[in-house]
Amino acid sequence: MAFIDYEYYIGEYIGTPIPPEDFALLAERACDIIDCITSGRAGKAAEKGCKKMISAAKKAACAQTEYLYSLGGTEYLGITGKELSREEIGNAAISYKHEKGVSYLGVPVSGLALMYLACGGLTAKGL
Numbered sequence: 041m042a043f044i045d046y047e048y049y050i051g052e053y054i055g056t057p058i059p060p061e062d063f064a065l066l067a068e069r070a071c072d073i074i075d076c077i078t079s080g081r082a083g084k085a086a087e088k089g090c091k092k093m094i095s096a097a098k099k100a101a102c103a104q105t106e107y108l109y110s111l112g113g114t115e116y117l118g119i120t121g122k123e124l125s126r127e128e129i130g131n132a133a134i135s136y137k138h139e140k141g142v143s144y145l146g147v148p149v150s151g152l153a154l155m156y157l158a159c160g161g162l163t164a165k166g167l
Contacts, residue, residue, distance in 0.1 A: 042071040043083065043094075044101045053102040058109050066113060070104035074153065077144050078162040085162070096160020100153040107150035 046063050049055045074097060075083045085093035142149045157163045
């Protein structure tokens with residue numbers, strides 16, 4: 041279950057606008073990723089009320105949501121069934137370069153999200 045909502049994302053985190061219809065799905069996946077990286081401690085912190093950890097987990101989830109959106113949102117997650125690497129219209133074509141960045145179990149992770157988690161004491165050594 042997502043531990044951020046659109047109101048928090050726009051109002052407190054002051055995130056880049058994401059269409060509300062895409063936000064819920066991306067936030068859910070981002071929270072899953074953050075909870076996995078923290079071995080469940082992010083979700084438990086939200087349940088226990090640890091303010092420093094809750095703040096770090098929420099900011100990390102927002103950063104990860106933005107990152108997933110910047111990678112292509114639901115298309116990137118494979119929801120639409122198409123993977124965009126090249127598009128052609130007539131004589132014009134565009135290729136998308138996927139940068140190699142930080143990943144966890146093959147899933148790309150926002151460096152900003154990892155910074156928030158580290159500041160909140162939610163990451164393991166070496167991550």
